[in-house]
Amino acid sequence: MGGIALCLLALHAPAARAAAEPNTQVPAGSHHYAATGFPDRIVASPAQDAAHGFAVAWRTDATVRAPQLQIVVAGDSPDVGKPRVVNARTQELRSENGTSLHHRADIDGLQPDTLYAYRVQGKDTWSAWNHFRTAAPAGQPLTMLYFGDTQNKNLSLVSRVIRQAWRSAPDARLAVFAGDLVSGGDGVDDSEWGEWFEAGRWLLEGTAVAPAPGNHEYFEEFEDTPRERRVLGGHWPVTFALPANGPAETAKTTYWFDYQDVRVAVVDGTSALDLGTAQVQAKWLDKVLGDNPHPWSIVLIHQPFYSPRADRDNVELVETLLPVLRKHRVDLVLQGHDHTYGRRGDEGGAATPVFIVSVAGPKQYRLSDMARRTMRPVGEDTQLYQVLRIDPQHIGYESRTATGRLYDAFELRRDASGNKRLVEIEQGRIAPRDCPRAASPKGREARCWE
Known part of the structure; x- marks a missing residue:
């Protein structure tokens, strides 16, 4: 058979399933990320x-x-x-x-x-x-970055997203992360934290970094026994120097701060869902948002109120915390957890809150049929970052892919009376992306990539 025919056969042959790479680039037994006297x-x-x-x-x-x-x-x-x-x-x-x-x-x-x-x-x-x-006085424009879950292969694949985000918004002063920064449980994840820091080093040292805790920042103590319980991992409380202004029950994981024209409140969704703190956090959030002197408010939480993945209904969040967001007309709810992309408004067609789920890392799930009916746009198999530009009258929002292409964009506009409307920006967006694989590299049909 001729060489051309062989090439044609190769082109039309079923593609071999790609192998998933390890979660870190640290070989077994290596202590590459052990602490030294160098900070x-x-x-x-x-x-x-x-x-x-x-x-x-x-x-x-x-x-x-x-x-x-x-x-x-x-x-x-x-x-x-x-x-x-x-x-x-x-x-x-x-x-x-x-x-x-x-x-x-x-x-x-x-x-x-x-x-x-x-x-x-x-x-x-x-x-x-x-x-x-430092933050400028209120009234000055602010550029900030928002990343969904990083979690896996931070050095190998998340690092390119962070670099591209910085290229897109070199003037960014604030960067928020929606939880699940790493994947491993307590006691086996220090190398993962080492790679997370290596992936984002320059951004982390020179930008105001505000993360939300995800479920992977917790671990299961006494797993598979009657004493099983969720426990916050040892890294979280010592890794970040966050404001200490949350309720006592979630003092290490919830906080708020003011940055120019926006108040940002960070909520611990895992504690709300699994440790019974939803009511406490709702009461705290009601006060934080009620005292907001600024024109805009953002809530950062790991688990979505409206999940784009099938079989994930976070009922306690919807019943306990969502009424607080609606009461105070929160503008943006930035979320992670579901490893896809989806944006939607609230019930009833109000301009705000705008609910967004995004993912920065390579672990990719599949969208539910409900998400495809109720969210626009949606996306699978795509690493993303978001750039927000905020002034007293506008929030400009862009979601971009790992190569910098525009995936989603809109603007919230606020008039002199405080009324807000959402304006879609369609020009320049690429087409919505779907997963092209029937199963992940490990053969899991519920995932697109590992």
Whole structure:
């Protein structure tokens, strides 16, 4: 048989099922991400009043017991001047990579819309000087990023999404993550956290990062026994330096902050659904949203109120928390968990809330028939990030693919009376994407990719 005929046969032959790659690039037995005296896993987060403060968390090994953060107004000379010194608080964590110390420094009394340079201390060494700009006063435009679940293969495949997001919005000051940042359970996930930080390093050090906890930030203690229960993993409370203003029952996982013209409230959906805190969080959220002096509000939560995946109805969220969102006319509800894309409005055709589910990572599920009937647009088999541009009268929203192509876009417009309407932006969008595979690489029909 000739070479051309063989090529034609190869083109029309059934494609071999691609293999799913490991969840991390760390070989078995490697301790590549063990802590050392050099500071790493540096991440900045907004203070409750993001115009006047922020906080930084970082990690070292157990030799660094009383580290400091230094901060100055950033300038153009290598002579940075005399920095302000902020003492850090320290907590210990034990993982499969050994013992590490996690440090937190809270910086207050800063000037709005000001570029600062900061560095954090290790053992006889320091990090690089990182730049961080505080929030501007209300009334100034804000660019922010929103990522759905990262969770799997963070270094291999999520990193490209974060890089592309930064290319699309180099002026972004705030980045929110909708939970399930990593996949593993407590005690086996330190390397996954290491890859998450490596995937987003520059973004995490120089942007105000606000994550929501997902169900994978919890683990099952006493699994498959009568004592089984959900427990927050040890990494979450020490990895981020988040505002401590949530209710006592979810003090480590719920919080809120003001950033220019928007109030952001972060809700712990896993605790609400599995640990009985829905009522407590609803009461807290009612007060946080009721006191909002700004024209816009965003709620960040992992589990969706309207799920685009089949057989996932989060009834407790709908019955307990959704009435609070409706009462206060929340503008955007940013969600993850279902590893697809879907956008919809609320019942009754109101302009807000707008409910969005997105996914940044490679783990991809399939849409339900209900999602295809009630959401527009929807998407499968697509890694995405979102860019939001906010001023007092507008929220511009774009969802883009890992290669930067426009997938979804709309604008919320607010008039002088506070009335809001949603305007679809169709121009430039690519066609909605569906999963082209009958089963995932591991043969699972309910998934598109592993």
